[in-house]
Amino acid sequence: MPQLKIPTPLRPYAGGHAVVDVKGQRIAEVLQDLTQQHPGLKQHLFSENGDLRPFVNLFVNDEDIRYLSGVDTPIEESDQLRIIPSIAGGLTTPAPSGIEEVSLRKVDHGALKTNQMVIITLSILAFILNQPLLALLVGLMMAMGTIFGVPGFGFLYRRLLRPLNLVQADILDDNPEPHRFAQGFGALVTLGGGFALLLGAAALGWGLVWLVVALAALNLFAGFCVGCAVYYWLVRLQVPGFVKPPPPDTLPGMRPGR
């Protein structure tokens, strides 16, 4: 009966055996017999769709079955079979505990810039026309955007400005979470300003509204997102819920490069 040698990391799933006697005329039958004898091995040898996992190598008398006939390779009684795992690893994206992997997503900065432009324009209009309700509306739109995880005025970008080609898409590898946090912060300050205005505290109210205008302008024209920088500081302080590290080679808060 052919013998199959199991590598140490898989022995706990093979009843602790280093060598298993197996039945079969071909490798495929041997593997079937092996996983019938030790069902726990199956998940480590085969992927969900039933293929051999890429790091599983099968050797017949020190020959890789890939260079023989694969799983159809015939087996003799006296053959020595081995499972040899591929050992690989290395550095891509170190993941310090508590901080997530660098798993950047595509973020359309065209939509973010449009949002900032509309926030700035409407807030200044509210000031010029002395309309606290318009400031409140801006704060409310930002709050809604934060709740749904989109730029508050993103619909103008998607439905109007982008289809008419008035604004260019600017898709960068970035984290969406810090931008959401920044918009949420802006929403709170703008709403605070609007309520202060309704309560008659004009200097405080317009001061808060202008603060958001200044921060949005800094982001729009200089590419620096203060709210995002605050987000990354909170990541560094390991505050729960703040897990995304800044994109590589980017000052925390700065718009990432291409």
Place this chain on the structure above:
Amino acid sequence: MTLQIERSMLQTILAHLEEAYPEEGAGFLLGRSVNGVRRVTAVFSAANAREDAARNNRFLITPQDTIRAEDEADRLGLEVLGVFHSHPDCPNVPSEFDREWALPWFSYTITRVDGGKAVSTRSWRLKSDRQGYDEEHLEIVPGPAD
């Protein structure tokens, strides 16, 4: 979970990894596991089989080297307990790529090598659901040569 490494074996590992710098170095940890305590009493350094361009951030051990390491372990009456490798100029925590390729049960030690000097070593084991790692207590113990 504890991984004991004999001092002279750790020195062999670190010397190999410093020599490999700025590329990643790797090899096997050989020893015995008794009552849940693993003790590394021999190492088997492997050549990094990756093509040149990727060697500073990847390592690959050929199946032939793995066979040699297993045979060496059998000859010494030991088991292959795990794999050591280095992260040049980067934190010694497992990367996503490490996780995709990790085997269950193995101890994976990662040594941070800064500017050619090994600065610290930590050991990890893949969780049984493959979704992350548990850090393993690393203990440096005197060997017969000490």
